[in-house]
Amino acid sequence: xxxxxxxxxxxxxxxxxxxxxxxxxxxxxxxxxxxxxxxxxxxxxxxxxxxxxxxxxxxxxxxxxxxxxxxxxxxxxxxxxxxxxxxxxxxxxxxxxxxxxxxxxxxxxxxxxxxxxxxxxxxxxxxxxxxxxxxxxxxxxxxxxxxxxxxxxxxxxxxxxxxxxxxxxxxxxxxxxxxxxxxxxxxxxxxxxxxxxxxxxxxxxxxxxxxxxxxxxxxxxxxxxxxxxxxxxxxxxxxxxxxxxxxxxxxxxxxxxxxxxxxxxxxxxxxxxxxxxxxxxxxxxxxxxxxxxxxxxxxxxxxxxxxxxxxxxxxxxxxxxxxxxxxxxxxxxxxxxxxxxxxxxxxxxxxxxxxxxxxxxxxxxxxxxxxxxxxxxxxxxxxxxxxxxxxxxxxxxxxxxxxxxxxxxxxxxxxxxxxxxxxxxxxxxxxxx
Numbered sequence: 001x002x003x004x005x006x007x008x009x010x011x012x013x014x015x016x017x018x019x020x021x022x023x024x025x026x027x028x029x030x031x032x033x034x035x036x037x038x039x040x041x042x043x044x045x046x047x048x049x050x051x052x053x054x055x056x057x058x059x060x061x062x063x064x065x066x067x068x069x070x071x072x073x074x075x076x077x078x079x080x081x082x083x084x085x086x087x088x089x090x091x092x093x094x095x096x097x098x099x100x101x102x103x104x105x106x107x108x109x110x111x112x113x114x115x116x117x118x119x120x121x122x123x124x125x126x127x128x129x130x131x132x133x134x135x136x137x138x139x140x141x142x143x144x145x146x147x148x149x150x151x152x153x154x155x156x157x158x159x160x161x162x163x164x165x166x167x168x169x170x171x172x173x174x175x176x177x178x179x180x181x182x183x184x185x186x187x188x189x190x191x192x193x194x195x196x197x198x199x200x201x202x203x204x205x206x207x208x209x210x211x212x213x214x215x216x217x218x219x220x221x222x223x224x225x226x227x228x229x230x231x232x233x234x235x236x237x238x239x240x241x242x243x244x245x246x247x248x249x250x251x252x253x254x255x256x257x258x259x260x261x262x263x264x265x266x267x268x269x270x271x272x273x274x275x276x277x278x279x280x281x282x283x284x285x286x287x288x289x290x291x292x293x294x295x296x297x298x299x300x301x302x303x304x305x306x307x308x309x310x311x312x313x314x315x316x317x318x319x320x321x322x323x324x325x326x327x328x329x330x331x332x333x334x335x336x337x338x339x340x341x342x343x344x345x346x347x348x349x350x351x352x353x354x355x356x357x358x359x360x361x362x363x364x365x366x367x368x369x370x371x372x373x374x375x376x377x378x379x380x381x382x383x384x385x386x387x388x389x390x391x392x393x394x395x396x397x398x399x400x401x402x403x404x405x406x407x408x409x410x411x412x413x414x415x416x417x418x419x420x421x422x423x424x425x426x427x428x429x430x431x432x433x
Contacts, residue, residue: 030072031070031071031072032054032058032069032071033057033068033069033070035070037061037068037069037070038067038328039070039071039072039325040069040070040072040097040325040329041072041096042071042074042096042097042100043074043076043084043098044073044075044100045075045076045081045082045102046075046100046315047075048349048350049100049315049350050075052345052346053073053336054071056332056335056336057332059341060332060335069328071332074096078102081099081100082101082105085099085101085320086108086109088322089109089115089116089321089322092322093322094322095115095320095321095322096322097320097322097325097329098318098319098320098329098333099317101316101318102314102315102316103137103316103395103399104400104403106146106399107395107398107399108397108400109318110145110396110397111397114140115320115322116320116321117145117318117319117320117326118143118144119333119334120143121330122330122333123135123147123338126334126338130355130356130357131311131355131357131390133311133390133391133392133393134150134151134152134314134355136392137311137314137392137393137394145318146316146317146318147317147333147334147337147338147355148314148316148317148355149314149315149317149346149355150276150277150313150314150350150352151277151311151354151383151390152276152278152311152312152313152314152353153276153309153310153311153312153386154207154210154274154277154310154311154312155275155276155277155296155297155298155309155382156273156296156299156300157279157294157296158272158295159271159272159290159294160294161268161293162190162192162268162270162271165189165190166182166185166190167189168185168186170295170297171297173300174300174304175300175301175302175303175304176208176300176302178300179194179300180241180242180247182194183248184247186247186271187246187247192269192270192271193248193249193270193271194242194247194272195248195272195274196249196250196251196256196265196269197239197243197249197250198254198411199250199255199412200254200255200407200408200411200412201256201257201407202407203275203276203279203312203313204239204256204274204411205239205406206310206312206393206406207274207276207309208238209232209235210311210312210391210393211302211306211308211309211310211391212232212235212391213306213391216394217232217394218232218393218399218402218403219394219395219396219398219399219402221394223394223397223398224398225398225429225432227402227405227425227426227428227429227432228422228429232425233421233422236410236414236421236424237421239414240418243415243418249270250415252269254412256273256279257282262282265287265290266287266288266290267289274299275312276311276312276313277296277353278352280351280371280374280379281350281351283374283375284351284370284374294374295375296375298385298386307386307389307390308386308389309390309391310390310392310393311390311391311392312393317337337355340356340358343355343356344359344362344365347364347365348367351369351370353380353383360380360387361380361384398432405432409428410425
């Protein structure tokens with residue numbers, strides 16, 4: 001009975017995707033620009049991303065009156081988007097021209113022969129201006145298949161009000177050992193934990209792992225699961241020690257995107273949190289009472305002189321092999337996410353740290369907006385300071401499974417159940433292999 005129901009649901013999903021593909025060709029419904037110009041359908045899982053693409057389509061049409069675009073943006077829930085796209089590509093019917101794919105899911109679309117198109121012909125002219133690691137994560141066998149919105153440079157957000165009360169200067173914190181010692185002072189002087197740690201997401205763990213020098217992180221440079229690497233074991237031990245000593249606490253709600261967490265931090269619940277630059281928007285949207293209190297600094301390094309950041313998270317936007325206008329779709333994608341105009345707008349509209357480093361010092365990125373008003377005018381000074389220290393990560397076919405293990409078992413067992421980190425990682429490695 002269960003097998004029959006499963007088969008029925010799969011057939012229903014495939015049929016719905018097929019109908020979606022048919023409807024795309026037979027109707028102008030939902031297309032911008034009154035359906036004039038080349039029709040491009042785009043899927044995303046983030047409403048703000050969709051609004052961004054629509055804005056870029058407007059700009060494209062202003063600059064290209066003889067080569068107009070008519071864009072149709074469909075926004076789906078996160079899991080639905082990735083499942084629907086995978087089924088459409090595997091069935092050969094119903095895929096859009098362009099689609100967002102979140103970094104943790106991207107490996108699923110690189111298995112075997114990718115059903116998404118190489119983008120090197122539009123990337124190569126701009127490659128020297130782009131953070132290379134943000135191209136590498138969406139590549140296979142040296143071919144680039146996706147373009148990101150942001151660098152996602154991991155940084156630390158310090159509550160300066162709390163740090164001042166403890167008599168600790170964030171600029172004196174150079175290494176993770178310094179961070180631990182500073183945390184002890186913060187707890188002793190204020191009774192407030194130094195930081196919080198994700199236990200159901202990867203944004204506390206993965207940046208510290210990615211900071212480790214060398215070509216290996218959660219996957220090694222050959223794409224194999226690498227969880228039992230002694231250095232990764234030490235990272236998890238470090239986090240567990242922070243919790244045991246009261247320097248860190250598990251994030252209320254278990255991750256840094258939980259409603260409980262936003263309320264906790266908004267009330268001055270912890271002195272710091274390390275997250276990527278794109279987390280700025282969570283502060284401005286959900287923690288308004290911290291405006292003017294939060295400063296952004298590089299992450300500590302594992303040893304003095306080692307990397308102080310890592311590129312975290314991301315959305316690789318792709319052109320599918322089912323596009324009726326693949327060259328046009330690639331040109332528009334490059335305009336939206338590789339051009340100077342696009343990268344400036346990525347900052348102005350989304351608050352992301354753009355992948356083109358040559359725009360970081362432009363006047364447009366120093367103009368007052370909600371982020372500079374909240375964090376101060378020198379946000380990009382931190383990025384410029386660590387520009388050559390932003391470590392990349394290895395993304396491969398096993399990334400989705402490893403990411404799931406981190407989110408569902410590894411961190412919870414280590415930071416909540418207080419199990420031995422080495423044992424937890426060895427068990428996870430064995431299961432994943």
